[in-house]
Amino acid sequence: MSKSSPNSVSGDTRCRKCRRAGEKLYLKGARCYSKKCAIERRNYAPGQHGPNARPAKPTDYGKQLREKQKMRQMYRVLEGPFRAYVAEASRRRGVTGENLLQLLEMRLDNVVFRLGFSTSRAQARQLVSHGHLLVNGKPVDIPSYQVRPGDTITIAEGSRRMSVIQDALSGVGSRIPTWLSLDAHQFTGKIVAAPRRDEVDSQVQEQVIIEFYSR
Known part of the structure; x- marks a missing residue:
């Protein structure tokens, strides 16, 4: 197993996802904590019109979808298993969104x-x-x-x-x-x-994601 193999594939793609989201998704691990992070250098959407692009006003559905995709990308979970995590979080006592985040953190x-x-x-x-x-x-x-x-x-x-x-x-x-x-x-x-919400640095709105699956 080479040193570069896990992070050499689709590195630029991961940075583009962060820039599209407008925030760090920590998809490249330690690099995201350094000045080499794409958000630190170019905090605007990818593409030739990125710096001057006028962001579209997102709908409620769009906001929910964005948060869901963001969390999936951060924890590298496919849609099927992610739905299963949401269902399990709903069955547990407590706040469903925080339960979901806890399940993902304890992978x-x-x-x-x-x-x-x-x-x-x-x-x-x-x-x-x-x-x-x-x-x-x-x-x-x-x-x-x-x-x-x-x-x-x-x-x-x-x-x-x-x-x-x-x-x-x-x-x-x-x-x-x-x-x-x-x-x-x-x-x-x-x-x-087990991690509490204030001990997790993931910048996601987990309750918005629960709303997405409750539609």
Whole structure:
């Protein structure tokens, strides 16, 4: 698995999605936190008329669709599974929108990214699929696997020297959310608690998405 493979494909396409949305969707992971981010350099819609384009006034449906697509793109979830997440969020107690965000945040691939074992969710998905992660000491290769508070996520012993993991951990800084803990020396992270809404930095209007599916 090469260092550049997970992020080299369709990189410009991901940046165009952020520019079209007018905000960071964090589709390129660590790059989105740097000055190299497309939104930092060119915060206008893609295309030759981008800088001077007059934005159309969105309808309520358009706003809902945009938020739904934005969240799907951020967490890299197809429409079918995303609908299933919405249905599950509706069945749970509490605020449906926050339940949805919590379900997506507690996917294994997202947790791997949040812990700093990868530089993007795309890369995290690949690491999980290729069998480089253990959950509570057992190998798990399903990116959508739902972790729970108390679970321990560990990089497999034979994968710890991989450059993509070493490079990701070297640049993780202070981006670990409060609902997770990381021991970088042991290549281990732990789910301290289920994330609260104020602990998730995803800039989405989750309740608008619920309205979209409630039409």
